[in-house]
Amino acid sequence: MSTEHTPKEYSIFQIAINLTITCFISGIIIAGVYFISHPVAVKNAAAKEMETMQVLVPEADKFTPIEGEEDWYAAEKGGETIAYVVPGETKGYGGKIGMLVAVNADGSVIDYQILVANETPGLGDKAGKEPFKSQIIGKTSDHLVVTKDASNKEDVQAMTGATISSKAVTKGVKEAVDGVVEYVGGVK
């Protein structure tokens, strides 16, 4: 702490100018990088979403956004809608869980994918993996209920040590399914 810390009086104006210049330069640099990187980021995010939907509904050859519903997609095969891909959001043990749910037109779950989650590793985060996942797949809204009764084969068995995560994910999927059933009913 030698030379540059010598006591010297600076006017507030000098100090302000110094900070202003710093921020100005910083702003220019960030704006420049953003200008280059943002289009790439947007493109990648869109590609990733398409990829996720393709995994959920492998038979589909086209995904078209549904008008009037935000982020809803109709999975089409040869021009016919075979499934709906809708976002689901629910509150788990570690905060928000965001997912994409693929639902048949008859209201049964095809598959789902958890996109954002902060569940406990090794316990709650198994909600997006087997064997829990296969319990959800194929079920309709009526049986998307979590049970702790091991003899109940109709409903969804809670994961050991992660009841809250099990319930949250099941609820999120159920809400998505209900939404689709309502939408399909409305169209008909």
Add this chain to the structure above:
Amino acid sequence: MNSLWSEFKKGIIAENPIFVLALSLCPALAVTSSATTSLTMGLSVMFVITMNNCVVSLIRNVVNPKVRVPVYITSIATIVTVVQLALQAYAPALYDALGIYLALIVVFAIILARAESFASKHTLIPSFFDGLGMGVGFCVALVIIGVLRELFGAGSIFGVKLLGDWYNAPLIMILPAGGFMLIGYLIGGWKMLVQHMEKKEAERSEA
């Protein structure tokens, strides 16, 4: 040349940011549950600390001493934002994995500490090597922790499964508590290593 090498080397072993200076332990815990995220975090910090040391060293004579800390923070924030934008565009998966900790690099104690205590008093070249050494030290420490935690906690390294299904992974290694314990043992082990090296050094100078 010799002194540059020692500027570089001290950050890795004798003054390792995590194991010796014990700075920035919070992110060292939070992102090290797998080796891949540890390495990305380490490399990001290495880049930021080296760049920032260079910038601070270059502008040290024009910065008004009364506002030097805000100016240094602005410089760090700019570099971090650039890293963030680049990762978001070209490695979105890693960007998601690092999450909020990437933005938190701005307030990492180690980076501001090096700017204030070293780069603001030295010329460009030594500052560069000081930053690089500290960055490499941080990165090495993070990767050691990450590899061990992933190996014990999930039976894999860099996502490659090493231990078979017979290995029933203890959950605690992935959780923060296990990270704390591991860092404790590693700090102990590091201390022994440093002492051993100093003893050898002393013997050599006596001889």
